[in-house]
Amino acid sequence: MTTAAVSELLEVNLGPQHPSTHGVFRMQATLDGETIVALKPVVGYLHRNHEQIGEHATYIASFPFTDRLDYFCAMSNNLGLAIAIEKLAGIPVSERGDYLRVIMAELTRLVNHVAVTGFVLNDMGAFGTPLLYAFRERERILDLFEACSGSRMMCNYIRPGGVREDVPEGWLNRARGVVTNFPRFLDEFELLLTDNEIIQQRTRHVGVLPKELAVSASVTGPLLRASGVNYDIRKVDGYSIYPKFPFKVPLGAVGDVYDRYYVRILEMRQSVKILEQALKEIPGGPAISPKGLALVKAPRTFRPPKGDAYGRVEAPKGELGFYLVSDGSPIPYRYHVRAPSFINLTVLEDMCRGQKVADAIIILGSIDIVMGEVDR
Amino acid sequence: MMLPPIEELKTALEQLLPGVSLSVDGHALVVTPKDLEPVCQCLKETERFGLDYLANLTAVDYPPDRMDVVYHLCSMAQKHGPVTVRVSLPRANPVIASVTPIWRGAEFQEREVYDLYGVRFEGHPDLRRILMWEGFVGHPMRKDYVPEDQNAPEAA
Amino acid sequence: MALVGRGVLAGLGVTLTTFFETYPWGRAVLRLMGRQHTNGVVTIEYPDVKQQHAERFRYFPFLVYDKEPDNLRCVACKICEVECPPQCIHIVGPAKDEQGRPLKPKGRPYPVEFDIDVSICMSCRICVDVCPFDAIEMDNNYELSDTDRFGHLVYNKEQLLRPNEYFQQIKPTEASVVDQRLAAKHAKAAAVPPAAGAPPPAPPGPAA
Numbered sequence: 001m002t003t004a005a006v007s008e009l010l011e012v013n014l015g016p017q018h019p020s021t022h023g024v025f026r027m028q029a030t031l032d033g034e035t036i037v038a039l040k041p042v043v044g045y046l047h048r049n050h051e052q053i054g055e056h057a058t059y060i061a062s063f064p065f066t067d068r069l070d071y072f073c074a075m076s077n078n079l080g081l082a083i084a085i086e087k088l089a090g091i092p093v094s095e096r097g098d099y100l101r102v103i104m105a106e107l108t109r110l111v112n113h114v115a116v117t118g119f120v121l122n123d124m125g126a127f128g129t130p131l132l133y134a135f136r137e138r139e140r141i142l143d144l145f146e147a148c149s150g151s152r153m154m155c156n157y158i159r160p161g162g163v164r165e166d167v168p169e170g171w172l173n174r175a176r177g178v179v180t181n182f183p184r185f186l187d188e189f190e191l192l193l194t195d196n197e198i199i200q201q202r203t204r205h206v207g208v209l210p211k212e213l214a215v216s217a218s219v220t221g222p223l224l225r226a227s228g229v230n231y232d233i234r235k236v237d238g239y240s241i242y243p244k245f246p247f248k249v250p251l252g253a254v255g256d257v258y259d260r261y262y263v264r265i266l267e268m269r270q271s272v273k274i275l276e277q278a279l280k281e282i283p284g285g286p287a288i289s290p291k292g293l294a295l296v297k298a299p300r301t302f303r304p305p306k307g308d309a310y311g312r313v314e315a316p317k318g319e320l321g322f323y324l325v326s327d328g329s330p331i332p333y334r335y336h337v338r339a340p341s342f343i344n345l346t347v348l349e350d351m352c353r354g355q356k357v358a359d360a361i362i363i364l365g366s367i368d369i370v371m372g373e374v375d376r
Numbered sequence: 377m378m379l380p381p382i383e384e385l386k387t388a389l390e391q392l393l394p395g396v397s398l399s400v401d402g403h404a405l406v407v408t409p410k411d412l413e414p415v416c417q418c419l420k421e422t423e424r425f426g427l428d429y430l431a432n433l434t435a436v437d438y439p440p441d442r443m444d445v446v447y448h449l450c451s452m453a454q455k456h457g458p459v460t461v462r463v464s465l466p467r468a469n470p471v472i473a474s475v476t477p478i479w480r481g482a483e484f485q486e487r488e489v490y491d492l493y494g495v496r497f498e499g500h501p502d503l504r505r506i507l508m509w510e511g512f513v514g515h516p517m518r519k520d521y522v523p524e525d526q527n528a529p530e531a532a
Numbered sequence: 533m534a535l536v537g538r539g540v541l542a543g544l545g546v547t548l549t550t551f552f553e554t555y556p557w558g559r560a561v562l563r564l565m566g567r568q569h570t571n572g573v574v575t576i577e578y579p580d581v582k583q584q585h586a587e588r589f590r591y592f593p594f595l596v597y598d599k600e601p602d603n604l605r606c607v608a609c610k611i612c613e614v615e616c617p618p619q620c621i622h623i624v625g626p627a628k629d630e631q632g633r634p635l636k637p638k639g640r641p642y643p644v645e646f647d648i649d650v651s652i653c654m655s656c657r658i659c660v661d662v663c664p665f666d667a668i669e670m671d672n673n674y675e676l677s678d679t680d681r682f683g684h685l686v687y688n689k690e691q692l693l694r695p696n697e698y699f700q701q702i703k704p705t706e707a708s709v710v711d712q713r714l715a716a717k718h719a720k721a722a723a724v725p726p727a728a729g730a731p732p733p734a735p736p737g738p739a740a
Contacts, residue, residue, distance in 0.1 A: 218481020
């Protein structure tokens with residue numbers, strides 16, 4: 001007598017409270033044995049209606065709230081909102097302010113990419129070691145942020161027209177020191193990880209995201225570029241002073257977790273190049289244009305003309321967009337955040353289908369989500 | 377390749393799709409709700425536009441009677457954009473065709489607009505609340521939404 | 533075929549080097565081997581050892597007074613109260629006499645009450661940016677934990693007051709800029725008759 005093996009589907013909730021879900025995030029997985037058949041992301045646990053708050057606060061008062069969107073990249077978030085406001089009201093940026101903003105944005109990219117690499121490795125089971133190596137390096141950059149803005153993570157530093165206050169004396173030299181030492185850390189980090197056979201086996205051909213799906217699903221950032229699509233808003237829009245810097249856009253070939261890891265490492269090397277050049281060429285002069293300074297001192301006198309503007313920047317996680325509608329009052333009529341990690345989550349199910357449960361964790365890690373931004 | 381200015385884009389679209397009514401308001405292309413699907417399809421498929429990337433989708437509430445849905449379209453292949461497409465809906469019963477079959481990236485964004493503004497997207501594969509919980513009443517981003525008063529004294 | 537496990541061994545070499553870096557003898561060995569090394573231990577044993585914070589480090593606002601606590605710079609214009617993003621500042625004032633005229637014991641109005649809720653404040657520094665009188669500044673004391681969640685975490689005017697000397701001590705660079713600005717302002721006001729010595733009139737604040 002033969003008995004046919006009967007397989008029964010099993011529903012498992014991964015999260016919401018689990019260290020591997022990067023915050024309060026839940027994955028409703030349907031499993032066939034250990035293989036994922038379907039997976040629904042459930043978000044909203046950290047929802048605080050950021051946009052509603054933005055529609056009750058002045059343009060400037062929204063800046064500290066943007067720090068709390070993607071709390072790893074406060075500077076990039078500030079820059080996104082500043083660029084949207086500048087587009088809406090036509091505020092000129094001082095030259096030194098532009099350089100400082102690029103320096104801050106690229107330092108933020110380093111912070112984010114080292115941290116996420118450490119976290120993904122943590123998810124893979126390499127507990128502690130790579131993450132703490134990454135955090136040791138991140139700490140040096142956060143110290144720089146503290147010295148210029150007064151806060152390590154909630155910087156609230158970039159403003160329309162430039163930055164809130166000039167960097168203190170000696171800061172640029174300190175930053176040069178950090179940037180010069182960074183490639184050495186990257187070499188060490190790569191020696192630790194890149195050729196590691198266990199990492200290769202865990203990540204190669206896991207969570208492959210095809211190029212066409214990536215484009216169609218509005219995926220942006222390193223996740224998109226790992227799939228081989230050459231789209232970097234720093235190059236496409238050429239916002240701020242990025243056209244002055246000759247940097248390359250690293251692309252992946254397969255679009256798996258390994259490519260995402262490696263694209264981030266390469267992006268950090270390009271950021272170091274940008275930083276070296278920016279720190280060398282930074283001019284003197286005011287850190288903020290007079291119009292911007294007036295805005296910092298008296299936020300309620302700022303009444304942008306009626307109209308709307310969509311400003312976007314290449315944040316470390318992808319396209320961070322701010323859509324502002326002004327009705328001529330000091331408070332935005334509509335304030336919308338296009339959060340990259342929220343939209344990148346769209347493809348989570350497609351990447352996880354057919355993979356094992358343990359892989360879902362590292363696929364999620366490789367998307368690089370921060371719940372503060374997903375849930376807003 | 378550069379994208380033509382919005383007026384030329386409108387003329388080109390009218391030639392490609394006879395019968396659609398389009399207008400231009402500022403830098404936005406205003407589309408009527410019934411024409412949205414063919415217009416979006418055309419903007420994506422036509423070689424000259426190639427708008428294969430839906431950058432942003434959101435709504436703007438204009439009480440008492442209007443609700444706008446705004447789309448920002450870009451091209452990843454040709455690296456241009458964004459083009460702003462706007463649709464005005466009646467606020468009392470905002471229903472519009474979903475663009476998720478055209479751009480997968482609209483899936484979560486339409487769910488968010490459904491959740492926060494109450495716009496129904498017909499043809500969406502899985503239209504549920506996303507940020508608020510199941511069973512929540514109201515749409516918290518509408519202008520007439522009254523938030524819970526946190527300073528109100530608690531019932532003794 | 534490359535040796536399987538070479539990548540793992542190289543990685544173990546990195547962790548071993550880092551292990552050596554954490555000990556003085558290990559650093560000596562690394563130097564003998566001619567290897568570059570960092571200082572190893574990066575952990576700080578808080579609360580026994582405290583981290584050195586940058587001068588601009590900000591945590592919670594305080595009110596500045598010159599010389600004596602009565603002489604605070606705040607004129608209760610309420611700009612910070614309006615601009616505060618999380619709305620954690622509460623001001624009552626300016627103090628008035630029976631006829632409803634503002635009391636000016638030191639030549640300027642003053643707030644009757646000035647409360648800031650520590651549990652709501654998000655250390656954004658916008659109140660400092662918008663204050664036209666340099667009356668509010670950011671403190672760098674971050675050890676504000678308390679056993680009472682509601683009563684003790686609302687700081688009143690007396691708890692918020694700090695002398696200008698304190699400001700000069702914690703943030704010398706910023707304080708010197710502020711002092712210079714105020715000195716210039718006073719000199720200008722003194723040069724203009726008839727209100728010699730009086731501070732410049734308050735800008736039209738939002739309606740109380």
